[in-house]
Amino acid sequence: MKNRVEELRKKQNEKQEELAIxxxxxxxTIISIExxxxxxxxxxxxxxxxxFKRNIEExxxxxxxxx
Amino acid sequence: xxxxxxIGITGIIIxxxxxxxxxxFPDNWxxxxxxxxxxxxxxxxxxxxxxxxxxxxxxxNVKYRYEVNDERNIMIREKSAYMVxxxxxxxxxxxxxxxxxxxxxxxxLVIIGLLIIQxxxxxxxxxxxxxKL
Numbered sequence: 001m002k003n004r005v006e007e008l009r010k011k012q013n014e015k016q017e018e019l020a021i022x023x024x025x026x027x028x029t030i031i032s033i034e035x036x037x038x039x040x041x042x043x044x045x046x047x048x049x050x051x052f053k054r055n056i057e058e059x060x061x062x063x064x065x066x067x
Numbered sequence: 068x069x070x071x072x073x074i075g076i077t078g079i080i081i082x083x084x085x086x087x088x089x090x091x092f093p094d095n096w097x098x099x100x101x102x103x104x105x106x107x108x109x110x111x112x113x114x115x116x117x118x119x120x121x122x123x124x125x126x127x128n129v130k131y132r133y134e135v136n137d138e139r140n141i142m143i144r145e146k147s148a149y150m151v152x153x154x155x156x157x158x159x160x161x162x163x164x165x166x167x168x169x170x171x172x173x174x175x176l177v178i179i180g181l182l183i184i185q186x187x188x189x190x191x192x193x194x195x196x197x198x199k200l
Contacts, residue, residue: 021129026137041138 002061006034008052023047071119078112156185 009019009030016034020027023044032038033048040048049056081088082105089101124131134140163178 020133024133024136026134026140029137029139032139038139044138 001039001063002036003033004059004061005030005048008054008059009034012052019051022051068119068122071115071122075112075115075119078108078110078115080108081111082108084108156182 005019009016014022016030017027020030023030024047025044029038029040029044033040045056045060049059052059085101085104085108088104089097092100121135125135159178159181163175163182166172166175166178
């Protein structure tokens, strides 16, 4: 799954640590999400969407796994 | 928070009272019992003060709270616990084989019992969890 967390965070001039505190996770989690290594839970995805004032689909882009 | 302090103090009392508590047991058990009670007391004290410190940090330290409750960290903890469990199983099986080779049959039987219980416990706990979810 691709995401636009890094792009949206940078648009808002926020540091990873600041975003982490806002959504209530560790900085490492934000790093992993931005790198696409970790897919957040639905709760965290909603928190991120609420923070960036966007729909979840605008932030997280679902891609079918290649067979 | 207070309960951890109370349990910790109880542990300290047990540690200091080990000499007297051990006297309740037969004379030839005295030393071993005292050591056992001392170990139990120190374990209770250590665990309770650790829990106290954890609770205190959870209340006052926001970063610590986020680190503990972080969903990725929880997932890492679960996965690492699973891996450690697998390694433990292998180690226990190895010890069981060593016991069998040394002809310590009862100890080997106990270990085999532990190995048999393990998957049963996994089935029981997973069915309990699946009912909750």
